[in-house]
Each structure stands twice: as structure tokens, then as C-alpha cells.
Amino acid sequence: MHAPETPRRDTYDYAVIRVVPRVEREEFVNVGILLSCPTAKFLQARIEVDEARLRALDPDIDLDTVRRHLEAMEAICAGGPGSGPIGLLPQRARFHWLTAKRSSIIQTSPVHLGRCTHAGNAVEHLMDRMVRVRRD
Template structure:
């Protein structure tokens, strides 16, 4: 059975005024599948090529908030106690900070976890030469 999902890319925008960014993860929500998960895979070498001298520890801390908020619970603070859909909307709200999300996109899939992995392959991970397109 196909379920509807929404997703947004998680981006690091080292210098907001320049508008340059690196995709660093995906947050995906499926209301019908009761699914909310974020995966972050930061390519630090690519990010440092874009922004030499960037504080990677600060970037890692900010990115770690996405999976924590998706998981919910007290460790995620007040936002972690919201219902899953509200957490998704909070995470994907437009911001003008170093960590941003893309516009929200919608699709249909039979398995949200598999779709999350596919989105990481196509939108975040650097393609390996010789691998077939995802």
C-alpha cells in the first residue's frame, strides 16, 4: 500500500549572505505511516572546501538536533514533546540561519525508511563513479 510522505533536505549554509549550501541530510514524515525520522550525513571535506575555517563542532551540534527532535522525548526539549507532524513542521519552518531546510516536497511510497535511504543516496551522498543512478 502506498503512503504519502513529506520530506525536506537539511542544508548547511555557511555564509547565508552568499546563498551557497551543502545538503547534509533529510527529514521525512509520513502521517499515515506514523513515521518521522531525520538522517544526517555531513561530508565535512566538501563543507570545508566551501567554507574553510568553519566551526565543524558547532555545525555537528546543530545538525544533531534534527534526529533528536524526530525521535522525540524529554532529551529533545519542549519541541520533542510535540506530536510528530508538528515536530516536522517546526523542523522545516523557513530560517535564515546556518542550518536550513529546503522547501517541503511530497511523494508516495510503500516504505518510508526505504525512501529516506533513497533520498540520501540521490540528494546527499556523493555518487561513486560507475554506480548506476538511483
């Protein structure tokens, strides 16, 4: 009799995507997760913007500009035609480019390491822990 197979656990890297409405104040709102799992050939930016939280930091924030920049991150992750020159790079290079240190309104946290059996589930778990605000 065979012992049940243990699911393969892949290593992944992730960063939290942040909007910093007023860079000089260094206040930010977590708006998404950028996750790379090379073994699974997975690269995704999952984004959920809480406009009220952003407006609390800066009532005059240009949300259309924020959305355009975040959509560009999603397009770069997806890659292929229409994603610009960075979107044509290999997945790992795109992840490193997206997580490079910047002093703009869209920033990422330092890169962290994790292990999972399914990268999509890991993204959801991280969204629940790092981005979504519980409203009990």
C-alpha cells in the same frame, strides 16, 4: 483465486537538510533528509556530513557547532524526554517546526511530497539522490 494484494502506498513529506556555511553567499551543501510519513507514524532526520565539501565553501566552518545543531534535529525527530520542548510536540508539529524558513547555518529546502511503501526505504532513496555524492 485471489489477486495478489498491492502494497499500500503512503504519502510522505520530505525536505533536504542543508548547511549554509556563509548565509550571505547562499551557498550550501545537502547533508540530510527530513521525512515525515504520518500514516506510518514516521519522522526521521537522516544526516551524513561531508566535511570536505563544507570546508570547500568555508575553510573556517565550526563543524562541532554544525554537528550539535544537526544532532538536535535528530533528537527532535525522535521526540520524548531529552529532546527539548519541541521534541514533546506531536510528530507533525515537529516536522513543521523543523522545516520552517530560517536564515541560519542549518536550513531546509521547501517541503516536497512523495509516495512509498516503506518510509525507511524512501529516506535511503532520497539520501542517494539528494545528499550522497557518487564517487565512481
